Amino acid sequence: MALGISSLMNLISRFLVELQDITLLFWRMLRGLRKQPRYFDEMVRQMDLIGVGSLAIVSLTGFFTGCVLILQAYPTLEYYGAQSSAGQSVAITLIRELGPVLCALMVAGRVGSAISAELGSMVVSQQIDAMRALGTSPARKLVTPRVVALVVTLPLLTVAADIFGLIGGGIIARYLYALDANSYITSLRTGITIQDILGGIVKPIVFGFLIGLISCHKGLTTQGGTVGVGKSTTDAVVLSSITIIIADFFLSKVLQGFFSSTLF
Template structure:
């Protein structure tokens, strides 16, 4: 099978996986406990690394931009720059990349190990559909929790930026807050929440697919884990570009 055919085949398989996972949600038995457990692992479990990433990203943005802004005497708008870049781009993308590394790899490794130790076959033999029991809760938890994690990362980024601006560059606290507030529009917030919804779907579907198609024992588990993180990260970045373009057009966001 050449590379293009393989790509189309995988795309079809991933689409089927997403459809059967979503359709399965409406059938009994409902795996609510599994969904809540996954939301806890993905949401609460990823919170520390996402907050740290957001905090230091906001801080370093101010650290690098403030002197330049000061040179052009527009340092009062530095808060606006940080808020816009975090909410529109860095918050959603960095959170998705961190979650892809932490959760995407874990999902792929867990499902892959279950495949090679015949636990998936055992599950099917015992009358349970792995799409509903394993894939659907992980996919839904990622789609549901990623926007919350992104908002948390945005807030901590703005706080981090504020601490650097006031602590290192002696910027007035109120001036920073005012600048941040003037930079955030409703359209930015909507865009910043739509993106993680799509990223959650990308990370969840790729990592579940790679995990469930693991072949070749423990070496295969390692391979599918690496592949899932790499592929999910690449697709997050590619989709980010097209999503940004679409959101800016649909919500009429100005490039200022």
């Protein structure tokens, strides 16, 4: 019993220390935005690596998600005679939930792991110490550009995933279920509200911020050589993914309250 309480206390204290470290990193990152040099070139380079580099996998994920959504939803809609709402059902599911979440999970896997591995390798090869010794703040030079790049590019990637998802859904509806293309497009246009689109943009902004901060934190706190790099990379992806899922629930609730006239 005593051992159980002690383990629980250890777990809580580790969580609090981790939270404190992430908050400090966030604070240093904010200060990095305020002070010169701001490393705009590095931000643009990261946007290219993260945004352009992830476009293909995100588009593919969005496309096939749209395909499978209509594949699963259409028979039910047909049963109730609501085939004309097929476009709306895909659009709402994709834009509100699956687009932002799946896109964030894909980026967490591809980019979060890369960031954590890169920074972790820099820690074990003493490059971070060298950077500090040469008078540069690693938070400003490495963390700020990566987090800013993720916050900017993840909403854009999500929009791309949504568009490809809607196209995928349309193709399946037209060629597998012989639904009229105009009916699908009309259903899309009438089914999506501005609140849906705003919510679908706000979520990836928050997810991008979380992925960036968690991955950078895990990378910069790497311990134990190359084995430690592997561990911090895994931790970064797992923690980012779990945080995305949890944050999605609370964000949906907050957005639901904010846009009280619509269902989030």
